[in-house]
Amino acid sequence: MIERKISRFGVLFLVFLLPLFGFSQKGEKIQTIVIDAGHGGKDTGALGKVTTEKAINLAVAKKFGAYIEENMPDVKVIYTRKTDKFIELSERAAIANRNNADLFVSIHVNSTEGTTTANGAETYVMGESKNEKNLAVAKKENASILLEDNTDAYDNFDPNSTEAYILFSLSQSMYQKQSLDIAGKVQKQFAAKGRHDRGVQQAGFLVLWKTSMPSILVELGFINNAKEEQFLNSEKGQTQMALALYRAFEDYKREFEAENHSGQKPVVQDQPATNVGDTYFTVQFASRDKKVSSTDKAFSGVKEVDVYHYNGAFRYISGKFTSKDAAMKRQSEVRALGYKDAFVVAFVNGERGTIKQAEEALKK
Numbered sequence: 001m002i003e004r005k006i007s008r009f010g011v012l013f014l015v016f017l018l019p020l021f022g023f024s025q026k027g028e029k030i031q032t033i034v035i036d037a038g039h040g041g042k043d044t045g046a047l048g049k050v051t052t053e054k055a056i057n058l059a060v061a062k063k064f065g066a067y068i069e070e071n072m073p074d075v076k077v078i079y080t081r082k083t084d085k086f087i088e089l090s091e092r093a094a095i096a097n098r099n100n101a102d103l104f105v106s107i108h109v110n111s112t113e114g115t116t117t118a119n120g121a122e123t124y125v126m127g128e129s130k131n132e133k134n135l136a137v138a139k140k141e142n143a144s145i146l147l148e149d150n151t152d153a154y155d156n157f158d159p160n161s162t163e164a165y166i167l168f169s170l171s172q173s174m175y176q177k178q179s180l181d182i183a184g185k186v187q188k189q190f191a192a193k194g195r196h197d198r199g200v201q202q203a204g205f206l207v208l209w210k211t212s213m214p215s216i217l218v219e220l221g222f223i224n225n226a227k228e229e230q231f232l233n234s235e236k237g238q239t240q241m242a243l244a245l246y247r248a249f250e251d252y253k254r255e256f257e258a259e260n261h262s263g264q265k266p267v268v269q270d271q272p273a274t275n276v277g278d279t280y281f282t283v284q285f286a287s288r289d290k291k292v293s294s295t296d297k298a299f300s301g302v303k304e305v306d307v308y309h310y311n312g313a314f315r316y317i318s319g320k321f322t323s324k325d326a327a328m329k330r331q332s333e334v335r336a337l338g339y340k341d342a343f344v345v346a347f348v349n350g351e352r353g354t355i356k357q358a359e360e361a362l363k364k
């Protein structure tokens with residue numbers, strides 16, 4: 001299993017940390033999974049000779065979901081799409097957050113330029129790409145936003161800018177460990193089905209950016225490799241891939257629930273915003289090009305609004321907390337007010353830092 005230490009950026013970077021909506025992950029059970037068939041509608045994804053990525057993604061997503069529905073009556077399966085329609089990347093994550101999902105699985109098919117012999121399956125989690133190949137995969141998948149009408153949700157992210165990825169790839173989910181766990185299980189099952197195992201990888205995917213639960217992106221194979229396309233386009237191939245995903249989910253669920261059988265829901269106490277120093281957690285819920293004159297009027301209902309300037313825009317935050325759980329509770333409240341993309345961020349010594357850095361600093 002791959003497990004990387006991630007606390008090596010000493011600098012204060014925007015690290016959008018993606019917290020929970022509610023506390024399902026700390027509950028005892030895996031109750032809801034969101035299955036995301038990549039692309040759709042005008043966004044075909046990668047093109048093969050006889051089929052499209054979007055069609056393979058949807059077929060495997062539906063089969064995978066059907067196995068769960070048949071065999072796990074205690075799990076609710078939510079699909080981001082069940083038909084050939086276009087859905088924004090941010091909306092895919094929002095569907096998972098709104099439904100308080102315990103796991104998010106985005107299904108894709110890869111394609112390479114130049115060569116037609118690349119083969120095998122790989123599974124990604126959000127993180128820093130270690131090589132050009134992974135970066136290229138993320139760029140290709142993120143290019144979907146170029147087809148979106150409104151890209152406000154991405155904080156001016158330019159999917160073609162390598163520099164943007166350097167910042168973006170520092171995003172680390174607080175669920176990275178669990179994401180790596182399910183990713184490893186998926187790869188193990190793919191290998192068991194005889195697929196070439198390209199391993200667990202990391203890169204910056206917009207679709208994984210704001211999900212508030214363990215999240216993976218699966219690349220089933222290469223559509224520009226004729227043999228792989230044929231396999232992925234076949235009933236047998238799609239069944240095998242869906243079964244592999246199902247087996248991995250089954251293992252993940254069983255292990256999670258065994259480890260958490262005595263788990264109790266945490267009691268979260270609101271902490272007063274006073275007496276909080278320069279290191280704290282807060283909830284970012286809006287960005288504006290211009291500073292609003294009255295936050296009370298602009299953001300009615302949101303408590304303890306403050307603002308800071310970052311990356312060319314004014315970012316509005318709610319509350320300051322010395323515990324992450326308290327900030328997550330505030331996040332739920334702010335989201336309930338309609339700011340569905342609200343998320344927890346951390347400040348360390350007055351500068352934007354990572355959640356991990358803030359936790360470590362607050363421990364001292």
Ligand SMILES: [Zn+2]
Nearest residue numbers: 038045108109
């Ligand atoms: Zn894709």
